[in-house]
Amino acid sequence: MSGTELTITLSGGSAADAQKVVRALEPVFGAADGLPADDRATVHTATFTGVGSELPERLPQHSAGHLSAPVSVTVQGTPENVEKASDTLSRAFSAHDRGAASGDQERERQLVLRP
Secondary structure (H helix, E strand, O other): OOOOOEEEEEEOOOHHHHHHHHHHHHHHHOOOOOOOOOOOOOEEEEEEOOOOOOOOOOOOOOOOOOOOOOEEEEEEEOHHHHHHHHHHHHHHOEEEEEEEEEOOOOEEEEEEEEO
16 A cells, blocks of 8 residues: 555445445545445445545534445555544544554554444
8 A cells, every 4th residue: 555545445334325435535535446336245445546635624514414324434544644534534424433553654443434
């Protein structure tokens, strides 16, 4: 994984739920490599290859829409990008932190987003 890459893995919910999560990150990270589309999939992934920008100051709380079911999200990337992604998702959805793990130059954080 390069220093500017952010990868998210999503499970639970539908492809539409996964799309809402990906779109919630786009204002900070730009467009992902693709949107989840297969409703039969049990795990969805998306990769953002741009450098994360500053968080918008006035991102409304829970602004990304309603999820149909809880969605587990794993965010992987540089510590700075993982924190930006976690903050963005916590603003956009009702999020519960499930923990983080740090490596040499990479961090991983797990969140559960609730409807």
